[in-house]
Amino acid sequence: MLGLPKTTEFNKRISKQKFYENLTVTPAIKRVFIDQIKVIYWRNKIAATTVNLAPGETVTEIEVFEIKLNSSQLDAAVLKQIDKELPYHILFLLEYEGRYQAWMAYKEEAGSGTNAFKVGTYYHTDWMPEDELPLKLDGLNIDKVYENFVRQIAGDVLQTNNEESLKESVERDEKRKQLQKQIDSLQAKVRKEKQLNKQVQLNVELKRLRKELEDIL
The missing domain is CATH 4.10.860 (DNA Excision Repair, Uvrb; Chain A)
Structure with missing residues (x-):
């Protein structure tokens, strides 16, 4: 997807049941999985082992999940629950009737000695054809690719003329x-x-x- 290198392709279907059985989910979040999500695919893995980029200091790999929906609405709480518990950064591509939204959160380690993450603000694009999504693999290391994905998705709200970090922009x-x-x-x-x-x-x-x-x- 997104014109990413073939070396990053994973294309594995993941059962919704695996998510809500292995994550710490409330009955309400489980209901979102059941009612709002049709199917989830793990499409790509972007890491130093799959692309010709240096490893990141804070971002080791970026997973691309495609989530096919039953309607154009998804409770973002389900994305946050996945993001909090999976120990890597995630680019979510929501699909409904052939159109896509890209979603990504500002995410950092919780610092609690576990693999948990602190998930902050989500940014997302409008609905559009996949080939019009404003996403490109840009950066010399995985940290920078992640930062650029978030900025590309957020658009003008995170653009700056200053040399501020992504955290400062958020x-x-x-x-x-x-x-x-x-x-x-x-x-x-x-x-x-x-x-x-x-x-x-x-x-x-x-x-x-x-x-x-x-x-x-």
Whole structure:
């Protein structure tokens, strides 16, 4: 898939039952596996052993999972559960009626002495034909390939002119979302507030938050 080298191809069908029997899943997540997912394929393995790239320091390999859906909706909690428990980075390709979305999370080791991972924000593309997905194998090592996959999927929200790390870009995006949520909430309060002095106070705070948002963009 995605024009990846043949040396990366795995193309193994994985039973949904294997996932929800071997992962720590709640009854609700098990129901998502049963109701929303048709079939799962392990399509590719991107690693120093399968492509002519240097090993990564934090990313040892990237697995490409194709998940065929019963509808265009999938509860992202099921992706997060898979990501948390499998000890490698995963590029999810969701398929429904011949169109695809690419999903990938910012993911790092939990640091608990286990193989568990801390899974952060998910980014995804719109639905589109597979050959239009904005993904290409780019980088000199597996760390960089992973970083570029996440940035390619996220699009403009993680683009930067600075030499910031992927983690810094993700943290900046999280801060942006948090500030925008606060701004939206304050704007609603201003519209409802009848007292002029309280409106003034709220607008001062609103101006401060807008300036903070502008500074991180």
